[in-house]
Amino acid sequence: MIKFLICILSILPIIVKSQDLIPKLFIKCDRCDDTYIRKEINYVDHVRDQALANIQLFIYRNRNANNGNRYTLDFIGNEFFSDKNISLQVDTNPKMTRDEIRSSLKNKIELGLVYYLIETDISNKIRITYDSAILSDEIESSSDKWNNWVFQSAGDANFENETSRKKSNINLQFDADKVTDKIKLQFDLDFERSNDRYENDDNIFTSRRNRKSFSMKSVWSLNEKWSAGFSGGASSDTYQNIDFRYHILPAIEYSFFPYNEFVRREMVINYRIGYGYRNYIEKTIYDKLKEDVYVHFVGFETRFRQPWGEINTNLSGKSFLQDPEKYSLRFDSWFSIRVFEGLSVRLGGELELIRDQLSLPMRNVSIEDLLLQQKEIATDFFTEFRIGLSYTFGSAYNNYLNSRL
DSSP states (O other), X not given: OOOOEEEEOSOSSOOOSOGGGSOXXXXXXXXXXXXXXXXXXXXXXXXXXXXXXXXXXXXXXXXOTTSSEEEEEEEEEOGGGTTOEEEEEEEOOTTSOHHHHHXXXXXXXHHXXXXXXXXXXXXXXXXEEOOHHHHHHHHHXXXXXXXXXXXXEEEEEEEEEOSSEEEEXXXXXXXXXXXXXXXXXXXEEEEEEEEEEEEETTEEEXXXXXXXXXXXXXXXXXXXXXXXXXXXXXXXXXXXXXEEEEXXXXXXXXXXXXXXXXXXXXXXXXXXXXXXXXXXXXXXXXXXXXXXXXXXXXXXXXXXXETTEEEEEEEEEEEETTEEEEEEXXXXXXXXXXXXTTEEEEEEEEEEEEOOOXXXXXXXXXXXXXXXXXXXXXXXXXXXXXXXXXXXXXXXXXXXXXXXX
């Protein structure tokens, strides 16, 4: 696709008789460089609340197929820009620097603003230039020798040392993904090792945790609302008393909205059922060192991202077919709602009923593993509640930037 680089020139400063003649822009983006955007796009008024704006911009970020991100830019016009709504996209990749990402976002924002600025006096100061190098790069990259496969490896190590405390943690990861409109293939390898050592007088406390895992997933798009696939994997985890285990789970999913609308609204229900084998490090509270398990899951997920706020809700259940009394239920929800001008409310919580801890070791967990959370312990439930309020008031048109001190 031919891209245009929109250069807004000769705008500094724009001399107008009234501040009301300058378009008022509100941008909602959780992970954008706001200071950079305000500095570069300085020919509009950046306002602090969407009710004060005649151009609203909501930027949503989602992971794309190449392990980069896709930014969806939703422009909504108000007042004399009412009924002028457009949506643009920016795709990034892991090779891009932060400066390249924020520059690409800034250019796309300016491209969208032209749709509105052509109806104002600022249109007389807009000049459009064409960069042929961009087209050459796109033509060169149109033939994909990797056939949509993306590979990523990562690792980190952390070592801490004090007089009476030593701590180390090593993580290694390798991912291979292929994502298209018709199929999604994912392969993941993970390795983690952590060691903690504490000394107190003549006492020495040592705790270790090791985890290795391989997982895979394959999903096929049946139509705009149905998907099917399976997941499988093998792992070991000292935290869960697992010496070795593997599983395979066929799955099916239904979306109440077309999948291509997931950026703004999503509501799905899915079901998985399958077989697994477990070999334990220590004998469990059910007097077993190994066992076959048959398990099924059901999940309901919904997410809405609209100008009035964002809602995320997940409800899931799991039980073992050979013993239905071993089950777990989990409800997790998060809200961020704009109540009125300047006031936003954030609410979140999680409730989980836990009756499926088959791998708990028979012997008691040591005090060091308990305090350092290196071993799973018996519990019937887990709860969490989060609340937050933010209220902003004052000048709606303060566009000064000052980085001193």
